[in-house]
Amino acid sequence: MLARLTRELEALLGPGAVLARAEDLILYEYDGSVEKARPDVVVFPRSTEEVSRIVRLANRYNAPIVGRGAGTGLSGGALARSGGVMLVFARMDRILEVDYENLRAVVQPGVVNFDLTRAVEHAGLYYAPDPSSQKACTIGGNVSENAGGPHTLAYGVTTNHVTGLEVVLTDGEIVRVGGKSGDALGYDLTGLLVGSEGTLALVTEITVRLSRKPEAVKTLLAVFESVDDATETVVEITARAITPAACEMMDGWTLAAIEEYVHAGFPRDSGAVLLIEVEGIVEAVAAQAEAVTEVCRQHQAREVRVARDARESELLWKGRKNAFGAMGRLAPSNYVLDGVIPRSRLPQTLRHITALGRENGFRIGNIFHAGDGNLHPIILYDPRDAAEFERAVRTANEILRYCVELGGALTGEHGVGMEKNELMPLLFSEADLELMRRVRDAFNPAGRLNPGKVFPTGKGCGEVRMKAQAEGAPPL
């Protein structure tokens, strides 16, 4: 059966576009998350028509279908949880059109986020959503997960920058939704599809807005003796409605680990720092920088430093964007959360996370989008120790439960995937989930498009994850 499907796929796509050997498949069972699941066959379409034919073929075999970009996701969104056909969009990587006058670009899903910026920056433009993985992740993946990033504080997440899509539906039909203008005629299907985690359709072409680089940028680094001072500062910056383009927090001990690697000039002995960026016209930037500095000082900032030039600012951002990876230096593995809380609740939440960590025997790092209230607690663990991993998952769930209690959400930018789907009932009632299921079924009636994602399966999540780990190769 599988062999026949593989043969048909090979006949359809030609040599080099189908992988079915065990040695190859084993390299598609992971992404950037701690999850694991192996596809039965991996294909590399080069056109929308090929995607459509693959879907029709998979339908004949009743095979699950999963899309994947670069596999940098953090919730297992691009993993084949029930096996089946994995479509890797990496070879659909052309920028089809750049409309400089109207600030639009049309791209294939495999275009790497930052490559789009590189292609248009000569004209003073850029693509605004900037997930930390932007130099590797694809725009198709960004669309599926509705990816965010530090600068989404001012400019919005992926969905705010996507005006139209071409998609392949589960029956293989090719449909365009939205357009270049950005106003939907009919329901806002673009808005629904962005962030639907590959469960509604396969995205084959994306029309995005481009942004004009600001006239002036100031990057400030504020150093605090305590986490409390830093979080209180964020609360006040928000309350005083100073809207920086980015406002990131990094706690002191994780920062020391990052500094080890980037040598960006971060302090190694702080309680926490805030990395704040203000952008706009010169006059506005000057005023905002001043206001930010004032708030920082009022909250006992030990130092407020303004990056001297683009280079220093780039270095500081490099440190921030590489932060999670840098945690790899501290422990063999780490588990990054993505909960969101109202920004007014930052101080108490950070205190609570520290306490939860202490109770469970973890020192939890915090490097996150403070301005959005989008937390990224990082739990360090050793995957060789099954009990420790289980404890890490339990701690993570407790943190997310707390976020929801405060009026927050489970995930701000990483997606639900197969990581948090069992936690969905914390936030949504059965009626909410039932409606979402009905919407999914309207597009994906057989449930073969990215199965096992977003919606709870009924098993406890810790249990599911432990099982996945046990089934896969020894964790590394």
Next chain:
Amino acid sequence: MNAPGSSVLARLEAIAGAEHVLAQPGAREACAVDGVAPAAVVRPASPEQVAEVVRFAAAEKLAVVPVGGRSKLGIGGPPQRYDLALDLTRLDQIAHYDPGDLTLSVDAGMPLARLAEKLAAHGQFVPLGAPWFQSATVGGTIASGVDSPLRQFYGTARDFVIGAEFVTGAGALAKSGGRVVKNVTGYDLHKLLIGSLGTLAVLTRVNFRTFPLPALSRGFVAAFATAQGALELRRRIAASPLTPVTLEILSPECARLFAANRPGSLAAPLAAPGAWFHGEQWQVCAGFEGSEAVVARYARDLTRLAGEAGAAGVQIFDEDAQPPVWTRLREGLPLLLEASPAAAIFKLSLLPGQFAAVFEALRAAAERHALACALLARGCGAVYFALLPERNDAAALARLAAAAATIFEIAAAGGGHAALLFCPAALKRSVSVWGPPRAEFALLPRVKSAFDPAGILAPGRFAGGV
């Protein structure tokens, strides 16, 4: 259903209370859509009551249209059936407001003006500078999908609505999104509800991110002899580092309407227009805000850019001139609508690069069909084009119908699309207000049936016959 069975009324009364079920003609007429009045108006007091009414309607196959301030019921196709108006104006409270987090959760029936007042007390606002501001509700504004001049900077509702609570066509209370500014947990169902005209669900509560009121707010009006000049200024602003909060282009006819000081039908009369609008010229209006230094910079740069674009005159206005100018820009739709007994207003969604060609084609179309017209374009791509016949008669309707076909074509040729937002109900018999069908319309019934399996919510009003 002109004579509802007494049992139906009794059930509704049992849910909402007798005084909140209205069956007298006046009340029913007030909720009419395209001349079709419901059999009764029910005014529930809570989301639970809304759900109960909808469940009852679903069981009885009663067609329901949610209503708020009733200012934009004219938008959409004519209803296939219409039994019950679900008046949400009793749901008018702020459910949750965290000024420190800049987030807000507000009932659908809250009037925009009252909400603005409450937020202003905390120095904040929601950038819904929508028409019929004094009477429109939050729910109606979101469900009708109208935009506002503020979208130039703040975007449309899809950019700052962060969640919603609603009642599905099956009468289930449901929600999506949340109360935090960044959230990808679950499907963004609330995005589907924006502009859905109540065909998917009845909005009961909308969550917003709020924004700080600016320190200073200023404006700028430049006049041009030709559309080319006005568009050249738009292009220059777009290519500059400036990010004005509003950027509107008015045709001379539109400016003339704005300059006329008519009492109009708005809940509160507009301040006198002053000398800001000139009916002989194209005008570009830009709003900008910020600190003293920032607004000074804008005034300086805009004046220079306008000069470079060949402006005939440039005026900078301060806070005092805000009411006459700003309110007219905000209330552009009702002002256009009132200019003719049979006004037909199209909204074209385009890229600004197409403006020059489209403006010309639109005007030619109006002339060809001997119709007066006026045009109001937003710098980011939305164009409101009004055809303004002098009389509402069969000849005028025929000319409008012919012109409509051309206008849909013009939008498509410009790489965009158009909808006929407002027009005489009679015109809807010969013209589909959504224009020619699009491929994606085929998906709309699927979405509709997921939300409203019995098809009782505003049937027929939406695109694709939904």
Next chain:
Amino acid sequence: MTPPAPRAAIPGLVPAYEDYAHCTHCGLCLNHCPTYRLWKLEADSPRGRIRQMILVEQGELAAGPIFVQHMDQCLDCRACETACPAGVEYGKLIEYARARIARDYPRPLFSRLARDFVYRRLLPFPRRIAAAARLTRFYQRSGLQWLARRSGALRLLGLAERERLLPRMDDDPFFFERLGQIFPAQGTRRARVAFFAGCVAQVGFARLNEATIRVLTANGCEVVVPDGQLCCGALAAHAGVRDAARDLARRNLAVFQKDSFDAIITNAAGCGSTLKEYAQLFSTEEPEHAQALAFQARMRDVTEFLATLGLSAPLKSLPLRVTYQDSCHLLHGQKVKDAPRQLLRAIPGVEFVELPYTEICCGSAGVYNVTQTEASLELLAEKMRHAAKTRAQAIVTANPGCLLQLRAGVEMHKTGQEVLHVVELLDRALR
């Protein structure tokens, strides 16, 4: 396939669990990897290669032909190290994987003979290098090359492209004749340095070596070219032929230990990165390990050294639009990014423009252009496209291998730029 038994331990550094475990499979390396960019295959990405190494270490994947193919296809350019936020030392891992392959995997006979010949019987012996160079030179100058190219014989043998990548052998003298000489500093002596002359460079880049010495002496350096120095062993180490690399390292350590220098200079980024990592060829228990640490502490790339020392020689104006292709083993291997740019900008008249995707390998990668010609040429074609966009008149780089590759690129794509080493441009500005 029965593995050869018993297996000898792989000498030198053996990666620990943590060296692999630091990889959190975040994937940030993917788009920085030249082969991933070409084929978009996980198996030919750093993340995928590390996963395969882990699986082989854990005995879950055979070190068979599939594994070998993906390890061979790696350029070892180490761009992934620059991209990696977790500081995974990929170079260390790939070289160990290749050493393991060299030990465990029976390659086809021709391949084994060729590897044995090049790494064990040719590169360690200066006289054989010189003899081979003379032979090649005869081929290039006698008209044989012309004949081979025109007759289609090369194409028939499938060697047409590879032949173009062959270095043009120097006219006499080869640089071997300079070994043992000391070149005095001009003006006040600011430093005393040793020059590491390389192996093939002595017959293919003798003029570049001479230019390097001129630039150094002009800037106040006394340059010693110690006699007895040999090939650095980089190519052998990259290929997994550790024994050969270790032998060469031992000999070089002994030679350079005899005298003391402010720095040891190389103009070959590829050599420099191995020379700076000599200690990795030895386990910490071996006495050479400590020697190597002392040696590598003084090892400097010529651009790095000059930029730190500061140029003191007066430079004349060279009106030239110049772009710079980062040599992988300078940028990624040695983390030297600014120095060459600083030097180029210091030349009056030079208009410096950045090359888009300069951090991506040109496809040279040691002997990669010979062993994986097709991939190498694809990378080169992409490189030439970007170079053309800069409208630069000269492409400057910092490694002989890159010079060869880029010169071949200019010839194949008829793009007309000059291809120069940083010191060649400096040397030109001296006179």
